[in-house]
Amino acid sequence: MAGRLVERKLGDTLSAAMSSPPAEGIRFYWLGQAGFILEMAGRRLVIDPYLSNSLFEKYRDTPRPHVRMMPPPIGPGECGSVDLVLATHAHTDHMDPGTLPAIFAANPAAVFVAPRAVRQQALDRSGLSPDRMALVDAGEVVRPFPGLAITATRAAHETLETDEAGNHRFLGYILEAGGMRIWHSGDCVPFEGLREEIEPRAPGIVLIPVNGRRPDLSDNGVPGNFTLGEAIETARGVGARHLLAHHYGLFDFNTEDPAVIDQAAASSRDLDIRRARTGICYEWRED
Structure with a gap:
């Protein structure tokens, strides 16, 4: 799809921007970590907030107290008119019991898309009844609104994991509207078959974590993600034009140096690499 990705600095707070209903076109905003607000097909979607x-609160008296390096760019109840919330998996920084109930309370018609393998966690963390949930597994496509299609993809948060029924615990999502496809990989590392799964779907924009992985963390229950180099290689491998690098800058024990991301962006000629930043509207404009 011919077009370009442009950045526009918000003139006010993100909550002020969200006070207006979603406009036509495609735009998105970074919430920190793997979280995004996207506007597509005239709808507002929130992923992994x-x-x-x-x-x-959970880890304050442990060796890794999870102190925020950046404040939330918006309050949980300030996301405006939200139609759909998606979670890629059940880790708290993606499926947060401190965030989800407020979003759903402010949006009583919003639907929660989550992996079928983590159904109970999704119910417990969101406080929703089952009729407001759309549970999916890798390979399934949901069409919640006219003009919007969501395809669930496999993700390996260091490993591919399934429940007893074979449903994947970790997912990514390809969001398609107006001929443009955006792939949010979820927390993931390279695995055999990933490129073959994603490349035919031709995402133009990919949102990929770049915090990498460390054995000392993985051995203590903190699985990792793509390194920056792997994220770039994956973006090129699936034929994307634009890579937005995220999942950095929130917890000091599990991040990537922003300067390293910026250096990679400056030296890339065939792939548009950008470091996700708050206070920015990323907008797709057709030529």
């Missing part, structure tokens, strides 16, 4: 301090 972590807008609380619930992890600090």
Whole structure:
């Protein structure tokens, strides 16, 4: 699809921007970590929002107290008119009990898309009844609104994991509207078959974590993600034109140096690499 990705600095707060209904076209905003607000097909979607301090409350007296390095750019109840919330998996910084109930309370018609393998966690963290949930597995396509299609993809948060029924615990999502496809990989590392799964779907924009992985963390229950180099290689491998690098800058024990991302962006000629930043509207404009 011919077009370009442009950045526009918000003139006010993100909550002020969200006070207006979603406009036509495609635009998105970074919430920190793996969280995004996207506007597509005249709808507002929220993916993996972590807008609380619930992890600090949980881990405050441990060697990794999960102190925020950046404040939430918006309050959980300030996301405006939300039609759909998606979670890629059940880790708290992606499926947050300190964030989800407030979003759903402010949007009583919003639907929650989550992996079928983590159904109970999704119910418990969101506080929703089952009729407001759309549970999916890798390979399934949901069409919640006219003009919007969502395809669930496999993700390996260091490993591919399934429940007893074979449903994947970790997912990514390809969001399609107006001929443009955006792939949010979820927390993931390279695995055999990933490129073959994503490349035929031809995402133009990919949202990929770049915090990498460390054995000392993985051995203590903190699985990792793509390194920056792997994220770039994956973006090129699936034929994307634009890579937005995220999942950095929130917890000091599990991040990437922003300067390293910026250096990679400056030196890339065939792939548009950008470091996700708050206070920015990323907008797709057709030529």
